[in-house]
Amino acid sequence: MSDAGAAAPVPADFPVLHPITTRWKDNDVYGHVNNVEYYSFFDSAINTTLIRDGGLDIERGAVIGVCAESRCRYHASVSFPGTVRCGVRVDRLGRSSVTYGLGLFDEEDRLVAEGSFVHVFVDRDERRPTPIPDRLRSALAALVVAS
Secondary structure, eight states: OOOTTSOOOOGGGOSEEEEEEOOGGGBOTTSSBOHHHHHHHHHHHHHHHHHHHHOOOTTTOSEEEEEEEEEEEEOSOOOSSOEEEEEEEEEEEOSSEEEEEEEEEOTTOOEEEEEEEEEEEEETTTOOBOOOOHHHHHHHHTTBOOO
16 A cells, blocks of 8 residues: 555556446445445455466365465545546565555556555465465566665
């Protein structure tokens, strides 16, 4: 996430942007998308990237990613019906973990939320950290943005 005083992220700061259509159930009694849904948007964008670009096999693969940490800073609300775009980049790529930087943008490309998410890749059976597989590492390396 950007530090206080740093320029707010813009869509061009993210190598991947996933469109997400808000759903009726996303709105809360206050008439905007509930805060918990933003985490779902982040999770969906990250995992779509891992599956499509990195070949992550969520059903049978020997290696899976588990969330070790996630954060969100809210800047503005969005509502149903609407579309947001979730930007994904890699801020840190380690041996068995990756830290993503995320930006959620409304239909006018205004930043509505920014976040971070840490995946630790583990052996499916043992649940112990394991090196990120080569194909997945290559896909993640392509998302690294110099700070």
